[in-house]
Amino acid sequence: MAGKEKLWIQYKKKVLIIEDEVAILNGISDKFTHDGFLTLKATDGQTGLDKALKEHPDFILVDNLMPNTDGFYFLENLRKDKWGKNAKVIMWSNSHDSRTIARAKKIGIQDFMIKSEWEYRDVVKKVKEALGMKTGA
Amino acid sequence: MDKKNVVSAPKETIAKLKVSAKKKEATRGKLAVKAKTLRLKAEKLATTAKKKEGVRGRLVVTAEKLATTAKEKETVRGNLAVAAKKLALVAKEKEIVRSKLAVTAETLRLKAKQLAVTAKEKESIKNKLEVTAKQLALVAKEKESVRSKLAVTAETLRLKAKQLAVTAKEKEVVRSKLEVTAKKLAVVAKEVELANKELRELDLAKDEFVSIASHQLRTPLTALKGYTGMLLDEDAGPINDKQREYLKEIKNANDRMIDLITALLNVSRVDLGVFVVEPESVDLKKVAESVLSELEMKIKEKGLKMSTSFEKNIPLVKADLKITRMIFQNLLTNAVKYTPARGSVSLNIKKDGSAILISVSDTGYGIPEDAQSKIFTKMFRADNARLKDPSGTGLGLYIVKATVEQTGGKIWFKSKENKGSTFYFTIPLSGMKKKEGSRRLE
Numbered sequence: 001m002a003g004k005e006k007l008w009i010q011y012k013k014k015v016l017i018i019e020d021e022v023a024i025l026n027g028i029s030d031k032f033t034h035d036g037f038l039t040l041k042a043t044d045g046q047t048g049l050d051k052a053l054k055e056h057p058d059f060i061l062v063d064n065l066m067p068n069t070d071g072f073y074f075l076e077n078l079r080k081d082k083w084g085k086n087a088k089v090i091m092w093s094n095s096h097d098s099r100t101i102a103r104a105k106k107i108g109i110q111d112f113m114i115k116s117e118w119e120y121r122d123v124v125k126k127v128k129e130a131l132g133m134k135t136g137a
Numbered sequence: 138m139d140k141k142n143v144v145s146a147p148k149e150t151i152a153k154l155k156v157s158a159k160k161k162e163a164t165r166g167k168l169a170v171k172a173k174t175l176r177l178k179a180e181k182l183a184t185t186a187k188k189k190e191g192v193r194g195r196l197v198v199t200a201e202k203l204a205t206t207a208k209e210k211e212t213v214r215g216n217l218a219v220a221a222k223k224l225a226l227v228a229k230e231k232e233i234v235r236s237k238l239a240v241t242a243e244t245l246r247l248k249a250k251q252l253a254v255t256a257k258e259k260e261s262i263k264n265k266l267e268v269t270a271k272q273l274a275l276v277a278k279e280k281e282s283v284r285s286k287l288a289v290t291a292e293t294l295r296l297k298a299k300q301l302a303v304t305a306k307e308k309e310v311v312r313s314k315l316e317v318t319a320k321k322l323a324v325v326a327k328e329v330e331l332a333n334k335e336l337r338e339l340d341l342a343k344d345e346f347v348s349i350a351s352h353q354l355r356t357p358l359t360a361l362k363g364y365t366g367m368l369l370d371e372d373a374g375p376i377n378d379k380q381r382e383y384l385k386e387i388k389n390a391n392d393r394m395i396d397l398i399t400a401l402l403n404v405s406r407v408d409l410g411v412f413v414v415e416p417e418s419v420d421l422k423k424v425a426e427s428v429l430s431e432l433e434m435k436i437k438e439k440g441l442k443m444s445t446s447f448e449k450n451i452p453l454v455k456a457d458l459k460i461t462r463m464i465f466q467n468l469l470t471n472a473v474k475y476t477p478a479r480g481s482v483s484l485n486i487k488k489d490g491s492a493i494l495i496s497v498s499d500t501g502y503g504i505p506e507d508a509q510s511k512i513f514t515k516m517f518r519a520d521n522a523r524l525k526d527p528s529g530t531g532l533g534l535y536i537v538k539a540t541v542e543q544t545g546g547k548i549w550f551k552s553k554e555n556k557g558s559t560f561y562f563t564i565p566l567s568g569m570k571k572k573e574g575s576r577r578l579e
Contacts, residue, residue, distance in 0.1 A: 024363060095348075
């Protein structure tokens with residue numbers, strides 16, 4: 001039984017979520033887990049970068065405003081890495097600022113999402129679409 | 138004559154010869170008469186000739202006389218020709234004299250006319266001179282008067298000059314004071330400039346504060362939204378109907394709070410004038426269709442009849458996509474929200490002069506007459522709207538009006554309670570005015 005579970009886990013897509021607000025981090029993480037993903041969690045840019053470069057997740061969801069090292073710190077350093085320069089990333093934030101969005105798009109992201117405008121299930125759907133998975137909707 | 142013939146001549150012939158002899162005798166008689174006549178004529182002619190000779194002699198005399206007369210006539214003719222030449226010369230001289238006389242007469246006539254005119258002119262000049270003389274008399278009087286006045290003025294000026302000398306000293310004092318004031322004003326201007334700069338910075342700081350505050354406020358609401366969603370999705374296990382009902386209430390209240398924060402943030406940016414307008418080529422039909430697709434579920438739920446009318450050849454217009462979308466979203470959402478089930482909503486886009494006119498009509502609750510003047514006021518909601526839907530913020534139309542007007546458009550409406558409303562707004566064909574700023578509207 002344990003062997004089967006391990007095998008199954010190998011096929012699961014891995015999502016790294018970088019979010020300083022623990023309630024949100026746990027909530028969205030639970031949603032991804034519920035929908036069949038393996039999740040990795042980090043609460044600032046540097047921790048997130050370390051996990052990303054070590055674990056090579058299939059997808060990364062990163063907040064913008066975080067204490068110490070923010071989303072841009074993570075993104076800029078990720079793109080310097082050989083693997084990281086092509087990693088799939090969605091930046092999600094409660095900031096609507098056009099300059100923030102433009103800056104993130106210039107560095108290279110799959111999408112920019114306003115947190116308060118999206119249900120968790122729709123965030124998961126968006127990630128599934130970006131990974132070419134069936135959305136079930 | 139032949140004897141034989143004579144011998145043998147018949148009697149007839151003898152007769153004939155007798156007749157002929159008689160005729161010859163008659164002729165001879167006639168000829169004798171004629172000879173006599175001719176003799177007589179000859180005599181007459183001789184007489185006539187003698188007479189003619191006499192006449193010729195007289196004629197010769199006469200001819201000689203005539204010749205003499207002719208010579209005398211020739212002499213007279215010569216004398217006459219000389220006289221005629223003399224007369225011709227005299228006639229020519231007379232003609233010349235006559236011409237000279239005619240010229241002299243014409244000259245005299247002209248002179249007479251000139252004299253007549255000159256006489257009139259003299260009369261006129263005399264009159265004028267009289268008038269001028271009168272005027273000069275008046276001028277002289279006036280001069281006298283002016284001279285008196287000038288004397289007074291000169292005195293006054295002398296007095297004023299004295300006063301000015303005093304004033305100049307005072308002015309110098311005032312100038313010094315003004316210089317001091319100018320220096321003070323320059324200091325104040327700098328202070329005002331600094332104050333303005335500080336105010337601008339303060340505005341930006343306010344906006345920054347509002348942005349951060351709204352971000353902070355939205356963060357727990359986002360968590361709330363996420364967890365409520367998961368509970369409703371039954372990620373944590375099945376829920377009963379009552380639990381679903383309560384969770385939906387929580388979700389609605391939460392969404393309302395998020396909307397309110399977004400609206401307040403936009404109001405702050407509109408009021409502070411810090412929002413950006415970045416015009417780009419926008420297809421209004423596509424914007425309208427995109428907003429309508431978002432509202433499709435609500436339109437179906439209420440069984441509304443939705444109709445659209447897009448005039449052909451509506452050009453792409455330079456507009457801020459986000460602002461344009463927000464205006465469409467606001468007006469169409471209001472129309473759907475405030476129209477009872479099975480009512481109608483229509484959207485019309487057409488060219489109107491130098492602008493594109495967009496109108497959103499509904500057969501909804503309408504705006505009561507006493508509320509119409511306040512409908513674009515911040516936080517205002519008409520009583521009937523508040524009753525039908527308590528969730529509105531009262532900020533949507535305020536933001537819409539401010540953004541439409543600040544981007545060069547116009548907005549107005551017609552409404553009748555319980556009949557419906559039509560909201561109109563325009564975007565200039567020349568496009569929205571570009572506006573620099575620090576923030577976009579959300």
